[in-house]
Amino acid sequence: MWDWYEFPAIGRTDLRDFKKAGDQAFLEFSRAYGESLENFFRPLLNFLVWFEKLLINSPWPVVMGIIALLVWLGSRSWQLVVGSLASLALIGYMGMWENTMYTLALVSVATLVCIIIGIPFGILMSKSDRIQAIVTPVLDFMQTVPAFVYLIPIILLLGLGKIPGLIAVCIYAIPPVVRLTNLGIRLVDKDVLEAADAFGASPRQKLWSVQMPLALPNIFAGVNQTIMMALAMVVVAALIGVRGLGMEVLKAVNNQYITLGFMNGLAIMAIAIVFDRVSQKFGKRLQKHSEVIHG
Amino acid sequence: MASQGIEIKDLYKIFGPHGEKYVEAVKNGMSKAELNEKHGHVLGLKDINISMPAGKIQVVMGLSGSGKSTLIRHINRLIDPTTGSVQYEDVDVCQMSDAELLNFRRHKTAMVFQKFALLPHRTVIQNTVYGLEIQGIDKAEAKKRAQRWIERVGLDGFEDHYPNQLSGGMQQRVGLARALTNDADILLMDEAFSALDPLIRTDMQSVLLDIQEELKKTIVFITHDLDEALRLGDRIAILRDGEVIQQGTGQEIVLHPADAYISDFVQEVNRGRVIAVETIMDKTPLQGDIKIEVKPDDRLETAAQAMSSQEENRANVRDNSGNLVGSLQLKDTISAMVTAVRH
Numbered sequence: 001m002w003d004w005y006e007f008p009a010i011g012r013t014d015l016r017d018f019k020k021a022g023d024q025a026f027l028e029f030s031r032a033y034g035e036s037l038e039n040f041f042r043p044l045l046n047f048l049v050w051f052e053k054l055l056i057n058s059p060w061p062v063v064m065g066i067i068a069l070l071v072w073l074g075s076r077s078w079q080l081v082v083g084s085l086a087s088l089a090l091i092g093y094m095g096m097w098e099n100t101m102y103t104l105a106l107v108s109v110a111t112l113v114c115i116i117i118g119i120p121f122g123i124l125m126s127k128s129d130r131i132q133a134i135v136t137p138v139l140d141f142m143q144t145v146p147a148f149v150y151l152i153p154i155i156l157l158l159g160l161g162k163i164p165g166l167i168a169v170c171i172y173a174i175p176p177v178v179r180l181t182n183l184g185i186r187l188v189d190k191d192v193l194e195a196a197d198a199f200g201a202s203p204r205q206k207l208w209s210v211q212m213p214l215a216l217p218n219i220f221a222g223v224n225q226t227i228m229m230a231l232a233m234v235v236v237a238a239l240i241g242v243r244g245l246g247m248e249v250l251k252a253v254n255n256q257y258i259t260l261g262f263m264n265g266l267a268i269m270a271i272a273i274v275f276d277r278v279s280q281k282f283g284k285r286l287q288k289h290s291e292v293i294h295g
Numbered sequence: 296m297a298s299q300g301i302e303i304k305d306l307y308k309i310f311g312p313h314g315e316k317y318v319e320a321v322k323n324g325m326s327k328a329e330l331n332e333k334h335g336h337v338l339g340l341k342d343i344n345i346s347m348p349a350g351k352i353q354v355v356m357g358l359s360g361s362g363k364s365t366l367i368r369h370i371n372r373l374i375d376p377t378t379g380s381v382q383y384e385d386v387d388v389c390q391m392s393d394a395e396l397l398n399f400r401r402h403k404t405a406m407v408f409q410k411f412a413l414l415p416h417r418t419v420i421q422n423t424v425y426g427l428e429i430q431g432i433d434k435a436e437a438k439k440r441a442q443r444w445i446e447r448v449g450l451d452g453f454e455d456h457y458p459n460q461l462s463g464g465m466q467q468r469v470g471l472a473r474a475l476t477n478d479a480d481i482l483l484m485d486e487a488f489s490a491l492d493p494l495i496r497t498d499m500q501s502v503l504l505d506i507q508e509e510l511k512k513t514i515v516f517i518t519h520d521l522d523e524a525l526r527l528g529d530r531i532a533i534l535r536d537g538e539v540i541q542q543g544t545g546q547e548i549v550l551h552p553a554d555a556y557i558s559d560f561v562q563e564v565n566r567g568r569v570i571a572v573e574t575i576m577d578k579t580p581l582q583g584d585i586k587i588e589v590k591p592d593d594r595l596e597t598a599a600q601a602m603s604s605q606e607e608n609r610a611n612v613r614d615n616s617g618n619l620v621g622s623l624q625l626k627d628t629i630s631a632m633v634t635a636v637r638h
Binding site: 191192196200205209210213 | 371373396397398399400401402404405406408410412413414415416425426428429430477483
């Protein structure tokens with residue numbers, strides 16, 4: 001008699017063998033390539049460590065001054081400069097300066113990596129429908145699979161530490177910049193592209209003189225989203241040993257320290273808001289040419 | 296001055312994945328509708344043969360969907376033909392390699408677009424140097440050349456404005472300056488003035504005629520407006536459903552429309568501004584005291600005005616070398632101005 005209540009699963013023994021085989025295969029892969037992968041990522045690790053040290057070992061007034069300058073250059077808004085300095089001062093006063101510097105370093109380097117890898121991928125996607133068809137599901141995967149799931153193979157391959165943390169953050173944060181670079185280039189007005197063709201622009205000239213400049217506002221929206229998502233991953237990255245505000249949040253969760261949790265959570269939020277406002281204002285300034293419209 | 300014209304020969308364009316498969320069928324008389332319904336392909340251009348004269352304005356006229364924009368895009372191969380050739384300086388544009396084509400577009404052609412197609416993120420001057428920038432010409436030199444054309448089209452003072460700070464007419468002046476700065480022999484104008492207000496359009500036509508007087512470029516001008524075609528065109532080709540149904544000078548088309556479709560068009564035209572005195576004059580000059588003299592290539596309107604303002608009803612025609620070549624009666628002039636050939 002066919003059983004309609006229990007789903008015909010493959011059975012315990014087969015399932016166990018299946019999982020075992022999968023794990024075994026990955027372990028072997030990890031043993032064979034783990035070290036070379038680690039070596040491959042070493043320059044990135046060195047850069048991250050150097051940047052962390054730079055932020056932590058510099059006198060705090062210098063760091064605040066440079067941040068104020070960057071905020072001003074990005075946004076040209078005094079309110080934002082004052083706001084960012086005030087939040088930083090409060091963060092420092094509450095004893096979170098060092099952890100904030102770690103987090104800042106991680107998010108900055110992760111964003112940089114995402115931009116360096118993500119924008120060329122976005123450009124490739126925009127050039128070919130086939131590449132778009134291949135990359136889109138990969139991006140969907142990166143955004144929807146729970147971060148903890150891809151943490152497992154990353155830990156197996158690279159162990160605990162900054163680099164696996166950085167990679168996890170990048171996997172989660174890179175899709176927006178890729179998607180919006182692709183979208184931005186595809187949305188460029190066909191008439192303008194035709195004009196560039198008519199004047200004999202080569203594909204490269206077209207990319208740099210027309211497509212990239214006109215896609216820039218969209219690309220920038222992507223970078224903004226990437227930064228936000230990188231910040232959101234800070235706590236998850238703490239799970240595999242990345243120091244910073246996320247680590248404190250994790251400590252607070254494990255020990256039910258309400259105040260500690262909120263303090264560090266709010267510090268992450270403050271950094272996020274500063275990044276967001278500055279990059280949005282900067283993105284708006286890139287579109288200056290479209291502001292004044294003839295009657 | 297451009298030394299050679301553009302020869303378009305046996306050009307067919309069938310849109311769709313396997314256009315080349317249906318060329319024979321179309322040659323053997325398959326209709327546009329049949330091609331579309333049975334085979335899912337669209338007939339864009341059929342058997343186009345136009346010889347575009349060097350240093351003159353060739354107008355291609357037709358209503359929307361007639362294939363005129365498709366045709367002009369074959370000259371710089373923004374669209375590839377299904378079969379046929381576009382010859383310029385004894386080279387077939389349709390056979391050029393990618394590199395040759397880029398070179399041809401950079402140095403031999405410039406284009407003005409119906410919707411202006413300016414680069415919105417660049418100022419007027421930055422738009423104007425675009426063609427030269429693509430050619431790799433030194434920035435200072437490019438700016439110098441662009442400045443000359445910016446002034447020529449009446450845009451001085453607006454160099455640092457962005458396109459969307461300008462009115463449509465001004466934007467198209469930028470489009471024109473950008474094309475002229477390229478200093479190419481061939482100027483392709485795709486409904487360049489169609490998006491402009493009537494007054495501004497007339498204004499821009501004058502600017503173009505003025506510039507052409509000086510430059511003598513080979514201009515291909517696309518329009519759906521017969522008045523514009525007659526005003527600008529040294530030669531006119533009329534397109535319908537992807538086929539040339541008549542070509543010739545404006546006068547030939549107005550006087551001898553090839554079919555009912557064209558005569559419908561031509562009905563509304565101010566014939567006095569199109570027909571030349573020599574077309575209707577009597578080959579024998581009048582003797583005696585004739586006060587009015589006109590030239591053979593004067594338009595009837597001018598001649599009629601000259602006669603009626605002096606209350607005369609006849610005139611002699613004297614050519615540029617000073618010989619009397621014929622005569623004109625006011626009543627013949629008026630009747631030629633008002634009677635249209637009917638089909």
